[in-house]
Amino acid sequence: MTVKFTKDHEWIAVSGTTGRVGITIYAQGQLGDLVYVEVPAIGKALTKGGEAAVVESVKAASEVYAPVSGKVTAANDALADAPETVNADAEGEGWLYEMEIADPAELGDLMDRAAYDAYVETLH
Amino acid sequence: MGHDDDLKYTPLYDLHLELGGKMVPFAGYAMPVQYPSGILAEHKATRDGAGLFDVSHMGQAYLEGPDVAGLIETLVPGDIKGLKPGQIRYSLLMADDGGILDDLMITRPVDDADGTRLFLVVNAACKDQDFAHIAARLAGRAVLTRLDERALLALQGPKAAALMAGLGPAANDLTFMTAAPVDVAGIPCLVSRSGYTGEDGYEISVPTDRAVELARALLAAGAAPIGLGARDSLRLEAGLCLYGHDIDPSTDPIEASLAWVLPKRRREEANFPGAARVLAALRDGVTRKRVGIKPLGRAPAREGTVIARSGGDAVGIVTSGGFGPTVEGPIAMGYVPPELAKPGTKIDLLVRGKPLPAEVVALPFTPHRYAKA
Structure with missing residues (x-):
């Protein structure tokens, strides 16, 4: 399984042609305490860079974008009653949705862990 | 956030950084939106215990002149003449068309025996225009003196009184919406029993050069530092208006469900700015x-x-x-x-x-x- 990252602080863990998507630990830290998470409906078609989910902190709502194009195959419905899971474990239990990846070539545009970590360093 | 020449800084800026405050620009000031514990924890710390807020960005001023209460009543629709020494009134600075220029706290100082002095606290984003407006409208009759050398801290929550009992016990002789000079942690302050959270608590006006000392004493006594994020969630739960959002120059007090700021005498006198629109709204509905x-x-x-x-x-x-x-x-x-x-x-x-x-x-x-x- 490989994990890739976007500049908008999403991660996608890829196995075969499916990917599990969430926001990064850095992103949850920037957002602060989350109080609401809206995950996409199963079957929803996603376009790379398009809106896929919404995470809301006490202060503000933020869109979560699709790292690649594809179709939603599963959603983490447990977040409806426990949005704080994203704060506690953003890159684990706090995943948002799973998708069937339409074009694996799009993954090539994303960063690996080392490149993402270096990118985050530039934001401080 | 590094120093930005376009921003102003309260006397507590370095303390906010020391406490891990996440600084954001607000009303022209670098202010903490939250500390490391986060907005939810800060909100709960205030509801369950005692929270300390830096509200030094707000505008403080004295307004002085003969019959100063009568003078300010030409600008606000509240009963200011009826304030006894030491009493505080929440009121609205009215535009001539009946819109709201700002909301403010008006205190008659406890030592004001002859009705010549009021203490005003206005919103940070409005303070320059508010003070200019008041000074211009009352020119030749009252003198407005900005207290830019004073900081303002708020201590709020159900444990605020117990905390204050150790540092400035005379503050606990005050009831809601009254104020008096009180030494807090040995520092001469003007303490008001008021706030913006719906909880018991105090707003403490303190000389700028002793603000950090006062904040450290309150923190050491158990108050949690609270940022603007929790300040907003606390006031929203308390149903309190945020100027520029819930009220502004387009809203009149009746639309804003603030009819309670207009006592019977002022309605009958109908001599505050915008009275025609406001009284029509009361009579005909909104x-x-x-x-x-x-x-x-x-x-x-x-x-x-x-x-x-x-x-x-x-x-x-x-x-x-x-x-x-x-x-x-x-x-x-x-x-x-x-x-x-x-x-x-x-x-x-x-x-x-x-x-x-x-x-x-x-x-x-x-x-x-x-x-x-």
Whole structure:
């Protein structure tokens, strides 16, 4: 399984042609305490860079974008009653949705862990 | 955030950094939006214990002149002449067209025997224009002196009084909406029993050069530092207006559900700016009314969210909206037509294009717990 990252602080863990998507630990830290998470409906078609989910902190709502194009195959419905899971474990239990990846070539545009970590360093 | 020449800094800026405050620009000042514990924990620390807020960005001033209460009554619709020494009034600085220029606290100092002095506290974003407006309107009759050499701290929460008992016990002789000079931690302060959270507590005006010393004493005694994020969620749960959002130059006090700031005498005298519009609104009714709104699901409805009749057309707008940590759910305030303003009325909130069911509710969302006389 490989994990890739976007500049908008999403991660996608890829196995075969499916990917599990969430926001990064850095992103949850920037957002602060989350109080609401809206995950996409199963079957929803996603376009790379398009809106896929919404995470809301006490202060503000933020869109979560699709790292690649594809179709939603599963959603983490447990977040409806426990949005704080994203704060506690953003890159684990706090995943948002799973998708069937339409074009694996799009993954090539994303960063690996080392490149993402270096990118985050530039934001401080 | 590094130093930015366009921003102003309160005397507590370095202390905020030391405490890990996440600094953001607010009303021209670098202010902490939160500390490392986070907005939810800070909110709860204030509701359950005692929170310390830096509100030094707000404007403080003395207004002095013969019959100063009568003079300021030409600018606000409240009963200021009726203030006894040491009493505080919440009021509104009125535009000539009946809109609201700002909301403010007006205190008659406890040592003002002859009715010649008032202490004013106004919003940070409005202070320059407020003070210019007051000084210009009362030119030749009263003198406004800005107290830019004073900081302002708020200590709020159910344990604020116990905390104050150790540092400035005379503050606990004050009841809600009264003020007096009190030494707190050995520092001469002007303490008001008031606040912006719905909780018991104090607003403490302190000389700038002793503000850090006072803040450290309050923190050492057990107060938690609280940022602007929790300040906003606390005041929203308390149903209190945020100027520039829930009230502004386009809203009149009746639409804003602030008719209680206009006592009978002032209505009869009808001699405050905008009285024609305001009294007409009282007599004939208004086309919109500020109400509390409880989304029935879990999604927050933010400021700017369109309000629609249940299953129907757009009729209003959310002016403050977010998550209430004590309510444990989304809460909002906004303007709706008067026929929809009754608590229990079902409405829709158009969140990301989807109508979400909500209900008009009575304010506040969390009961006020003031130290009433």
